[in-house]
Amino acid sequence: METDKLYYKNQYEVEFEAVVRKSEQDNAGHYVVLNQTAFYPTGGGQPYDTGTLNNIRVFNVEEVEGEIRHYVEMPIELNVKCIGEVDWNRRFDHMQQHTGQHILSAAFDNELGLKTVSFHLGKEICSIDLATDHVTEEELLKIEEIANQVILENYPIESKWVTEEELRNYSLRKSVSVSENIRLVIIPDFDYNGCGGTHPDSTGQVSTIKLLHSEKQKQLVRVFFISGKRVRKQLQEKHQVIQRLTALLSVPQEQMEEATSRILLQGKELEKTISDLKTKLTEYEANQLIEQGEQNNSNIMVKHIYQNRPISELQNLARMISQKTSNIVVLFINETDNKLQLVCARGNDLEMSMNQLVKQILPIINGRGGGSDTIAQGGGEKLIPTERLMEEMVSEILS
Template sequence: MSKRKVYYQEPYKQTITTKLVLQAQDEIGRFYVVLEETIFYPTGGGQPHDTGTINGVHVYEVEEIDGEIRHYVEQPIEIHNKIVGEIDWDRRFDHMQQHSGQHILSAAFEEVYGYKTVSFHLGKELCTIDLEIKNLNEEEANRTEALANKIILENRSIETKWITEAELSHYSLRKELSVSENIRLVIIPNFDYNGCGGTHPNSTGQVSVIKILNWEKHKNYIRLYFVCGNRVLKQLHEKQSVIQRLTSILNSPQGQMKDAANRLIQQSKDLEKTVVELKTELLQYEARSHIANIQIIQDQKVVQAIFKNRLISELQQLARSITSLTNDVLVLLISENEDKLQLVCSKSKEVNGNMNQLLKGVLPVINGRGGGNDSFAQGGGERTISAEQLMRELMEKSM
């Protein structure tokens, strides 16, 4: 292990005074510095990088490239006799809590049910593990979470140890290692032995608490979402705020909120049904009104109407209502909606003509699209001409 990686030796160290080894730009022009020693953890092992400052300049990313730890900075740093680095401790400790919590939770799933963890993601808000199983039920999640929090409350030590490949046989590892040298174990005695390159607190108690939030099927695994430590408090605060607002909106205490919400949803469904029924009745009245004012053009009964901002679904329903109430009528309806024109062509069974052909005959005029069959067609396009002009085009092609 390189002595330059102080974050391994002293994960609680928040500031460091060291020497500058290199200041340069990478191949895409980003400024970075290399230090003789560093407390900045680089991205790796499932854990995001640290951020902070070096001589007051913001460090926004840290990567290890070919054994060189690069601290990417917003601008070149001023070089003094000493270089002072400071990490964002809240971010570092959050990562320590989440990473150690994942070790505990994964070990608990394996301890109780033999469920293995195949991947881990430490996100900005939530953490996930993918379990090598097809299904997970609430009892299994609750029992595992209870064991994980028991391990936390026992405040067991979390130890780190560098070993050789030859020494691996002395430890019962939870999963196979991806390296054969510079092997670092993170150990919770008598519970979890795991190869890991991340930073961790020195006891399980500092993880504080683990809370499983939910899970879902993801490919061939179960993806489980959870949070640890201070993130649990944040989740609790956010959910409590939502509950308080809903309590006021639903005018119901928390214990009765589910029933109140279900009643509200049912009322909404009932109202939607009533609105649909009333709209249908209104369209029937409207259809009869149009039939009462049918025009006779070249011995053909015609209903033609132009609307403003009418839904195409309403035009469809209105046209069908009219043709269902009379056997010998041609119905041409157009709606002008901002920069669009929409139209419906329909006919009763005793009327000659093909509505799909009629529609296709006028669509090029409005750069439109649409289709249908002999008795009913619909479409729409750009308002390249007025609705009145489009109606004239329809009438000319239908006669």
């Protein structure tokens, strides 16, 4: 197939001439089909190429129903001659990552007998899923060493088209998924694999491979890695972060972990201290409110209006007051910029229901809420003055 041969075999071809044979639109946008192309469509775990056709941006390339659709920012007329240009930086990055995957997959298979189940070429990081539930750190370091030795020795990378019958002449890492137009990518004496992706001419052009980390994925292990220019980019980014952290922590890089652990421990201790102090402040506030409470027959009523107080704090305060005094009723209202919130609680000796109280009051402010017989809360719109809402709550208690 002429189109396939162009973008597979001339993978260093970034500029080409073509003619528009189809110009239509689908759900993904306007697209054109060319008589030949150097653009690689999404496939085999490798993303599509981008670039331009007559200086019109190509933002996606997909193979749909046997045709390669170039999605463009604006329509191009039928039979127009085009100068196509592939974004080489993106293409070469994909070549490095994809070949890095071939090398790693072969190393895992050859050294540990672990098969690669899937491959993902991400914008920043790549990953492969291995058919195992455990890989040690020592094994990962060994595979990384083997992969970079393959790069250092600069093996040639060959690609060839073969028939189904010719496959028996090669020791393939995995079976191919097609029976026609079979393309093999070969690193002699190391990896033989059916693949339609783009790859450089030699392993040395991958430059380097770095395994980042691994994680368990159900019955698989996912290994994250980067190749080529991405290694330098990540190194630079991480170095800049470390430089900023060394300045912030005032420690050299080798002491950063210890310093960070110390700061985290201090933070936890401070959080506990703050929590204890908040509890003491709440208890002090609760005692003050109880002392200021209004006597009503043999019961005590505590009522207070707050401004922009966290509702969780008012719930804790109301609960503490009701636990300290068994014959007490607590009525709190919190006023914010656009709503009114209320918290109601009672001591254990009283038989009234706080849940019933808030459900009777909340319709006045078009509110919602609820709770239990001992404590309830809710909120609604500022339809009446706050003082009026408090009067309604007191009246309901006394009725």
